[in-house]
Amino acid sequence: MRFELSQNSNSKINEPAVEEITYKRNKPSKNSTMKDNLSNLEVIEIEHKLDSSENKCDICHEEMQVIGSKTKDILVYEPVKMYIERHITYTYACKKCEIESGQANIITTESPKNLITKSIASNSLLAYILSQKYELAIPLYRQEKCLQSLGVCLSRQTMSNRTIACADKLDFIYDKLREKLLLSNYIQADETTLKVVDTQGKESRSKTYMWLYKNQSCDNQIILFDYQKTRSSYCPKKFLEGFSGYLQTDGYNGYNKVDNATRIYCLAHIRRKFFEVIQPILNDKEVLGRSRSLIGFNYCEQIYELEKDIKKNYNSNEDFYDKRYKIRLKKLKPILDEFKCFVNEEVENALTKSSLGKALEYAKELLPNMCFILEDGHLEIDNNAAERAIKPFVIGRKNWLFCKNQKGAHASATIYSIIETAKANNLIAERYLVYLFDKMTGIDDFCKLNFEPLMPWANEIPRCIKKK
Known part of the structure; x- marks a missing residue:
């Protein structure tokens, strides 16, 4: 209601008119919805024809001819498949050099590298775990059970360690996105609470906060989360250091300390x-x-x-x-x-x-x-755009309830930022994570990495990562 x-009434009158308005929505047809949603799927055609022994007329026994056909589409689900790739490397030596010089020329083949060194987890598995938790809000203990149903025993402790390790790698991308964000002239911000367990393993009595900052741009959209222990005005002041422009928030006075910001309210x-x-x-x-x-x-x-x-x-x-x-x-x-x-x-x-x-x-x-x-x-x-942007975190929080420590909270802020920014730029988040991990694998110093092709809006992003 x-x-x-x-339109012609005076807003100051004592008894304003009350009008009840109802809405009627035009629902799209079922067929059009199905066609739009499935248009990007692979189509495998299977023809059902009579074999030579069956293709005979029951009356005259002559061969029958095709006079028409009908098509029936069936949407097929193929269960997730997990397997181990066992890479066997070989070492080669030149016997001739060994005989002539006493020292053999030795060459060893290389196996593929993973983002996390000495980890059995492939880049695709890491992206899958992060996407399940931070995009679909599936806690690690539920993922542990799902993997068990596939015959894979991967503990939540292992997945948690891998999650934090991935976040450490993604901090480089996070920092570059923050640099881009500060160049904007219009940012929306919001914050919400987060439970973090203290060093004694008990739930902390003091509230901690997850802050959100979002630029308002048609292109190159950026959504960043920032975990902080308090709701102090120092938090947005520090994070937005170097920003100059319009800052839109709710009425919380803590944002007033941000330098060079023109406050707009909601x-x-x-x-x-x-x-x-x-x-x-x-x-x-x-x-x-x-x-x-x-x-x-x-x-x-x-x-x-x-x-x-x-x-x-x-x-x-x-x-x-x-x-x-x-x-x-x-x-x-x-x-x-x-x-x-x-x-x-x-x-x-x-x-x-x-x-x-x-x-x-x-x-x-x-x-x-x-x-x-x-x-x-x-x-x-x-400020509704910022509130919508922080909603995935709020939904996830209802499922996983709290972070085990501050390091996990910082990791969550980083990964949420990468995934939500990817979604805002119309990318498939899980595939984008795989793309980042593949590009970052084997690089020790990320400062030497050209980060521009890695940005979610870059032209170099493969088409298969973009939503159609």
Whole structure:
């Protein structure tokens, strides 16, 4: 249920109109969905023909001719197959050189190298384990059971050690992505809690945090996680050192310490505060109609409707952001000005500790900085993109509950960053990990490695890694 003011109504009136809106979605046909989803799969054709002994007419016994055919598609699942590649290397010696000089010329063939030296795990197995945990949120103990069903006894301790070792290797890519992120002029940020077991093996009483930073770009998207022990303002200040531009977050004051950042707040959080007030009275339209919180909520709805119309009408245009900038100056600015006036007037009469009073105080603090979205059409009105980006971590946390130590938490931040950045750039994360591992295998000093072809948006990325 949504409540909106009509276009011709005054937002300051005491009894705003309440309108219930329903939506009807057009569902795609079953056949079109199947065809779109399976178009990238290999097709194996199997012909069912009569053999020579059966291809005889029952009446005249003459050979029969094909007059038509029908096709039936069956989607086949082939179980995962795991096996051991046993590489046998040989050593060769030149007997002639040994006879003539007393020293034989010896050559030894080489076996393939793995990312983790002296590990039996192939690069593809490492990528599979990381993808299962950090993309599909399958904890290691469940993976241990799945592997046992395939006849493979690989303990979760071993997989955990390999995970941390992979994260140490991927830190190089993480650092390069962070350098690229700091060159952006628009970053969204968010943070959430994380449980970490202390050195005595007990759950730490103090909260630790996983921070998220995301650039807002159509191309070269970057999503980075950063594990920290506290929610101190020092954390974003340190991570974003060197950044200069717009920083969009919720109302947490810890981000105020970031140097050279223009703070933009999130309209969704402002709307949420007003909605929490009217939610208990949604079914009582008489009481709802007299609610001052409904007026504040409807201001937010007007802004969202305007943004929705802009995207609907101009999203396909090459100059979309310029169009949005101009329309916002004309239509959004008056709404924001009225909204601020409403909040400033109402907050004087509202009880400070009441739900309405808290919503108004929150809006009063954040609304002035919302005007910065009028400066650039690339800026969004809310921080929802960052909240969506941090959601995979939150879902995974529900399954694996906590990190065993801080080293594991840092490793999780690194791997989540690589996988979510790959997904944001329309890559198949598991295949991208294999690609990175293959390129990094056998290299001792990553500083000498050309990292540009390894970036998720690089033209050198093989087509099989990209989603179709």
